[in-house]
Amino acid sequence: MLLIFPLQNVQDLINQNRINKFSNIVYVSTQTARTDGRFTQSNIERLKTDLMSAFPDLSEADIYIDVTTTPKYRTDEFDSREAISYDIRIPVRKILAAPRFFGLTDSENQYISRRTGFVLSEVPMP
Amino acid sequence: MKPFIVGMAILILSLFLYAFNSDLILNRHANADLRTVCEEASVAGTMFIYEDQYGNGNVIFNQDESKKAIEAEIKSMLRLNDDFTPFPASYWQDQVTYKAYFYDDSNTAYPYLFVDPDTGFTHLVKAPTVVITVNAGEARYSLQFLKNGADNIRSAAHTWEER
Numbered sequence: 001m002l003l004i005f006p007l008q009n010v011q012d013l014i015n016q017n018r019i020n021k022f023s024n025i026v027y028v029s030t031q032t033a034r035t036d037g038r039f040t041q042s043n044i045e046r047l048k049t050d051l052m053s054a055f056p057d058l059s060e061a062d063i064y065i066d067v068t069t070t071p072k073y074r075t076d077e078f079d080s081r082e083a084i085s086y087d088i089r090i091p092v093r094k095i096l097a098a099p100r101f102f103g104l105t106d107s108e109n110q111y112i113s114r115r116t117g118f119v120l121s122e123v124p125m126p
Numbered sequence: 127m128k129p130f131i132v133g134m135a136i137l138i139l140s141l142f143l144y145a146f147n148s149d150l151i152l153n154r155h156a157n158a159d160l161r162t163v164c165e166e167a168s169v170a171g172t173m174f175i176y177e178d179q180y181g182n183g184n185v186i187f188n189q190d191e192s193k194k195a196i197e198a199e200i201k202s203m204l205r206l207n208d209d210f211t212p213f214p215a216s217y218w219q220d221q222v223t224y225k226a227y228f229y230d231d232s233n234t235a236y237p238y239l240f241v242d243p244d245t246g247f248t249h250l251v252k253a254p255t256v257v258i259t260v261n262a263g264e265a266r267y268s269l270q271f272l273k274n275g276a277d278n279i280r281s282a283a284h285t286w287e288e289r
Binding site for chain 2: 001002005008009012013016019020023027034074076077078080083116117118119120122
């Protein structure tokens, strides 16, 4: 029973590393969107590719992406309608290192990691 | 009896260590996120300048608009209500406060060494810059004796650059 604790500590570190990697990939994508004025299709495709190569257990269907794809512009006054918003989620599949010990199934032993927010466009208003 | 008592003692100690380690990992991540929030907020703060002054060769921040953007960015990323109290889904539990420092052509002789009075964060201001310091309050620690720790405060600066 005491073995659970070191195993769980290791699992927590693995999960945290996964979330950090996820945050970094999303960060790069949002900064690209800032300079493009929106999330372009190529940016979204690259985001999916980066996530799937960083996390081999992910398929395209596991990745939830809801981002601004219409052009947004830099304005003289703050206007939330000109913000480029993003909501990106991936599953973290293993919360507990020994789920069977607590009677949990694989589907119960996971949660969704989510990055959400907005960036302001740097593209000047035409 | 002795093995049972020792076993229970080790179990309780392991629980304490696990609780601390788990909370520490969460806090470390939330603290790193807080730095990202400061970076994004400082970027948002540099986005608004007075166009008429820019036409005269001066970069002067429109602080009213900048503050609107900074506050919106902080509230969005930290999941806060309009009064800066956290939503239940947020990691943070205290009311969040922030400070914005604007250095531009109207009030700064470059170079200027900025030293944050709250964090000790230093930044050599060589061009118009916005510095944001966010105080997100105490971390979530489940062990009673670790509560009332130091506040989580992070700073970041962003310099206005001509594109």
